[in-house]
Amino acid sequence: MRVRVATTALGITAALLTVPACSTDTTGSEHQTPSSRTGKPADTVQKSAALESRLLDPRDLGSGYLPKPERPAQHDDVTVIGCPALSELGGDAATGGTLAFPHKAKADFTHGGSSSEISEDLYSDSAKKLSDGIDRIFDAMIGCPAYQVVAGGTPVDVTSQKLPAPHVGGDEQWSQLLTFIAGGRSTVVKQAAIRDGNLLLVVSGSPALVDRHLGKALAKATATS
Numbered sequence: 001m002r003v004r005v006a007t008t009a010l011g012i013t014a015a016l017l018t019v020p021a022c023s024t025d026t027t028g029s030e031h032q033t034p035s036s037r038t039g040k041p042a043d044t045v046q047k048s049a050a051l052e053s054r055l056l057d058p059r060d061l062g063s064g065y066l067p068k069p070e071r072p073a074q075h076d077d078v079t080v081i082g083c084p085a086l087s088e089l090g091g092d093a094a095t096g097g098t099l100a101f102p103h104k105a106k107a108d109f110t111h112g113g114s115s116s117e118i119s120e121d122l123y124s125d126s127a128k129k130l131s132d133g134i135d136r137i138f139d140a141m142i143g144c145p146a147y148q149v150v151a152g153g154t155p156v157d158v159t160s161q162k163l164p165a166p167h168v169g170g171d172e173q174w175s176q177l178l179t180f181i182a183g184g185r186s187t188v189v190k191q192a193a194i195r196d197g198n199l200l201l202v203v204s205g206s207p208a209l210v211d212r213h214l215g216k217a218l219a220k221a222t223a224t225s
Contacts, residue, residue: 047102047103047124048102048103048104048105049105051103051104051105051122051123051124052105052107054105054122054220054221054223055105055106055107055120055122055217055220055221056107056109056120056213056216056217056220057107058109060213060216060220061109061118061213064111064112064113065109065110065111065118066109066110066111067107067108067109068108068109068110068117068119070108077151077152078149078150078151079149079150079151080147080148080149081147081148081149081150082144082146082147082148083140083141083143083144083147085139085140085143085144086140086141086143086144086147088140089136089137089140101123101124101125101129101130101133101200102125103123103124103125104121104122104123104124105121105122106119106120106121106122107119107120108120111206111209116205116206116209117205117206117209118203118204118205118206118209118210118213119203119204119205120201120202120203120217121201121202121203121204122199122200122201122202122221123199123200123202124198124199124200125198125200126198127171127195127197127198130195130198130199130200131172131195134174134193134195134200134202135174138174138176138193141160141176141178142160142161142162142176144160145159145160145161146158146159146160147160154182155182156180156181156182157180157181157182158178158179158180158181159178159179160176160177160178161176161177161178162175162176163175163176163177163190166192166194166214168194168214168215168218169194169196169215169218169222170194170195170196170201170218170222171195171196171197172194172195173192173193173194173195174191174192174193174194175190175191175192175193176190176191177189177190177191177207178190178191188206188207189204189205189206189207190204190205190206190207190210190211191203191204191210192204192210192214194214194218196218196221196222197222199221199222201217201218201221203217
């Protein structure tokens, strides 16, 4: 139950913060291109694939880190209680609506065989769109120090706290600490977002792991070689 609660909390937060746009397509012939399978233009698929090479991998993280298997896309109804600002954009954010960025890549890892996790999301778009999109979501979440999220029938109590911006580079930075309580257990998640030009990096997970790898993630994401 503990792992499930932690996973649910991270999943809800990732949906609200990093705005993943999930797509499933079960129709069509056997000879489909990547773009036809996802229903996205080939250019979008290629740019997203290019971002994947800029993500951290187990070699970058060090010993004890294992990739977390990708789970099937889920589209649970998400209800936000006690935070009108977040409720207004929660539905779109959770289902990959108007705040979705077209080019994206994601990596998830577990550490030391425990429930400690770290995830990295990388997006590319115009600087203004990236800045406006992530700023709206951080403002909404931090603007409500306590609220509740119900996803797939599971209620999760959330408290948020704004943290000092990370000083590791980039043009804009955001950071917050979130505490999730579900089923009598709590999970603390730190999230840091950095925009560097037309790239947006979001690192989420156990606070110690985020602090340890944020600078490394930014360096690899923005490397030109």
